[in-house]
Amino acid sequence: MIEIDNYKIKTLLFDISKKFILPKYKNLSNNDIMFKNKNDLVTVVDINVEEELNKKLLNIIPNSYFIGEEKFSKTPEIINQYNEKNYCWTVDPIDGTKNYINGKEKFVIMISLTYFKNILQTWIYNPLTEDLVSSRMNYGSYFNDKKLIITNTKNINDSIGSISSKYWDNDKYEKIIKLKNSFKKISSYGCIGLEYVDIARNIRDFLVLSKLYPWDHLPGILIVREAGGFDSYFTERSYNHCSDEQNLIVTGNYQLGKKILNKLME
Numbered sequence: 001m002i003e004i005d006n007y008k009i010k011t012l013l014f015d016i017s018k019k020f021i022l023p024k025y026k027n028l029s030n031n032d033i034m035f036k037n038k039n040d041l042v043t044v045v046d047i048n049v050e051e052e053l054n055k056k057l058l059n060i061i062p063n064s065y066f067i068g069e070e071k072f073s074k075t076p077e078i079i080n081q082y083n084e085k086n087y088c089w090t091v092d093p094i095d096g097t098k099n100y101i102n103g104k105e106k107f108v109i110m111i112s113l114t115y116f117k118n119i120l121q122t123w124i125y126n127p128l129t130e131d132l133v134s135s136r137m138n139y140g141s142y143f144n145d146k147k148l149i150i151t152n153t154k155n156i157n158d159s160i161g162s163i164s165s166k167y168w169d170n171d172k173y174e175k176i177i178k179l180k181n182s183f184k185k186i187s188s189y190g191c192i193g194l195e196y197v198d199i200a201r202n203i204r205d206f207l208v209l210s211k212l213y214p215w216d217h218l219p220g221i222l223i224v225r226e227a228g229g230f231d232s233y234f235t236e237r238s239y240n241h242c243s244d245e246q247n248l249i250v251t252g253n254y255q256l257g258k259k260i261l262n263k264l265m266e
């Protein structure tokens with residue numbers, strides 16, 4: 001199995017940030033920002049970063065496949081290829097576009113490398129701090145060079161996390177509202193990549209998620225798993241990017257995950 005050098009990815013992302021992301025940070029004109037659908041904004045920077053990564057990543061593994069958030073918005077059928085292609089790159093060019101547009105700090109670039117159903121390696125890069133969080137299947141997760149190990153033993157009523165409340169159907173929505181009161185605090189960055197990283201760094205305890213596009217979740221899932229955390233669909237199966245299940249919980253420890261699942265079953 002191929003192993004991609006983290007340094008190579010860090011250099012690539014540093015260069016792309018310098019060329020596309022940082023010059024337009026707090027410097028976007030109205031023409032740079034568009035609606036990509038009814039709810040979501042996209043910028044020329046998202047599009048340029050994704051195109052550049054598409055080119056550069058395919059050079060790293062010739063004949064590999066590429067799925068990007070912005071490419072998907074124009075040609076949704078690209079997402080059906082995970083079961084058919086061997087090496088596949090999945091990219092979110094800017095996670096936290098709204099923060100980027102508003103000149104806020106929480107936004108990252110996210111890359112995943114999969115091989116059919118296996119998540120081989122993932123990367124989350126912060127253009128402002130130049131921190132790279134990386135993970136490799138069976139080899140752990142790292143914040144730059146520091147190994148990430150989850151030691152979180154929090155209980156449900158001490159725990160802090162986020163609930164993505166946008167997309168629940170009515171039945172689940174009521175359960176989620178009830179569940180909300182079990183936690184100490186609900187808070188979100190509007191940048192899911194950094195919330196996953198928080199779990200691996202013992203800063204955040206849980207995520208309750210809906211609408212699972214792989215570019216949003218693949219990177220963080222492997223980072224949390226390799227740091228010792230837990231993930232489960234409401235059906236108690238583990239996350240799998242080839243599945244179209246849409247409701248997931250991610251926690252720093254199994255016991256907390258199990259308690260949240262039990263509350264959802266009540």
Ligand SMILES: [Mg+2]
Nearest residue numbers: 092093094095
């Ligand atoms: Mg994005």
